[in-house]
Amino acid sequence: MSTPQSRPTPVPAAPDGDQAGRSWVSRQARRAVRPFWVVPALWSVGAIGLGLLVPRLDATGLADLLPFLFPGDVEGARSVLSSIAGAMITVTGLVFSNTMVVLQLASSQFSPRVLQTFLQDRVTQHTLGVFTATFVYALTVLRSLADAGDDPVPQLAVTLAFALVVAAVAMFLLFINHITASVGISNILHRSARETRDLLQRGRGARREMPESRPEMPDLGHQHVVLARVSGYLDALDVDQLCARAEQHGVRLEMLHPLGTFLVESRPLAVVHGARPGEVDWDRVLRRHVDLASERSLQQDIAFGLRRLVDIAERALSPGINDPTTAVQVVDQLHDLLHRLAVEPDPWPVHVDGEGTPRLVTRETTFEQLLDLAVDEIAHWGHDSLQVPRRLRAMLDDLLVDATPEHRTALQAKQSQLAALDTAG
Known part of the structure; x- marks a missing residue:
């Protein structure tokens, strides 16, 4: 249970004084307005x-x-x-x-x-x-x-x-x-992509603080499972406060789901490794520093930014609209976002304290999963178009130029998948 998955986009830090989503007070203020x-x-x-x-x-x-x-x-x-x-x-x-x-x-x-x-x-x-x-x-x-x-x-x-x-x-x-x-469709696409790029940029600070290889995470003994208090989407984590509380009590917190996951009430949300019974009300701590929302947002969820763009492309490719040019414009924006992700390796989603001890393990969407999200549905609904398959192939070819070795494997597999889809079509 304690083996984390790699990811391309860590929970965003907020450099330059921007603490949105990272402190309880600021999160509540943003939610209020x-x-x-x-x-x-x-x-x-x-x-x-x-x-x-x-x-x-x-x-x-x-x-x-x-x-x-x-x-x-x-x-x-x-x-x-x-x-x-x-x-x-x-x-x-x-x-x-x-x-x-x-x-x-x-x-x-x-x-x-x-x-x-x-x-x-x-x-x-x-x-x-x-x-x-x-x-x-x-x-x-x-x-x-x-x-x-x-x-x-x-x-x-x-x-x-x-x-x-x-x-x-x-x-x-x-x-x-x-x-x-x-x-206008151009402004809608540009705004959605800009919000996602801003989130990626805010996440670079946290990314540099995370290890590129799996750190040692010893068994801390007793495990306490925290359940979701209500049904909703996992929307944001107050990383600083979670790490501080974990360090204060000598435990390690492990989130069981990536951001954007819909959790049903009373289902497992997180595990506290090393929790001593009766010492801390960890259910209350998680309620205070983890947001479960009625709908997804771009506070910290990179995948939701891509999801919005892909939805626009799918709607444009529907028989009732039949607008492949809009789908190509969506692919252009996805190309920019995927390029920013492909040039950096996936760090291990482990947040450590000042002494390098792991205090928070998160579950995050991998680059391969984001690539699947960005390409598969558009390729499926647009395979009869002349523009869409051609633009997807050009995007993958360009991403391969600057991608890290670990991401090239996923990109090459996606190229083969598109080629098989074209042959079947």
Whole structure:
């Protein structure tokens, strides 16, 4: 059970101060801001605060020091704010209902998994945030006008409502340009590949710290099996904290599954070698430092990046779409990613402490498995095309030039597989 598998992509370290996915606090923060509604909700909360604060500033005489403020009376201010609130909520509903239709069509044409990238897009989230903030701010200031009585008009507050409308129009224009560019297939492919490349780059730091040969891992005695607390995908590991806890208690942790694996509740997740009964609640430790998510993400899972690209190619090669050129564009991006993996040997997925003692063993996808993922399904569905087999063969020929000796065997086997598929076709 303690013999690890080799892998091309270790659990990513985050150099240059980027600790995303490696500390519990940062992982929880990223998880908290990941849902689509969080950024618009923060904008709305800020708008409520401004709507309560700015009318009070008018009473201090600050408005007398500023030019170009709203010159109307209370009734005029009510009319303006009412118009802004009604217009903004109407435009918000119209724009985003049509946008969701566009995104649904894009996801049905390319892959359902690309919809996640649009919903996580910050331009989209901030655009909705500005729209909702303008609406909420106008309503909040209207509330202060209802209680104003004979108080002077909150000129600064109404002028700020005008400024928010201008900002909303600017964000609307930016959003239209952004969303129309984002649904283009070239941009979708480039974004998916860029996110995967960034993950590979972040993983280079951890890669250098891992041994290229199998280290000695002595038998530590008693083994405690940790079970999955819920069903979900193994999405991220807090490597630093897991290693620190293992070193603190003189044990070795061994993950039993690679990232991206779907685990059923109460099935084995990890083994703690050398655990002394009753000393540490290892189930609680693993719950804190291992993420089981409802869907896969690119926090640390390299294979998911390739999976998204392959899905787009498969959809393009389906009889209903029949777009081999898109499949070839996918292969171009896969070529770049596989080249980055092929030029480095597979280290042993063992994380050691400062004294070189193994403290964490992970299960990772090998280069050969990633090659199978990138090639097999596209080759199967595209073997009747003129473009796809030719591009796959060219990719494998080029990868062989710079690949390490251990990876050349897998590449040569894949070439033979493609040749057999062409002959059978």
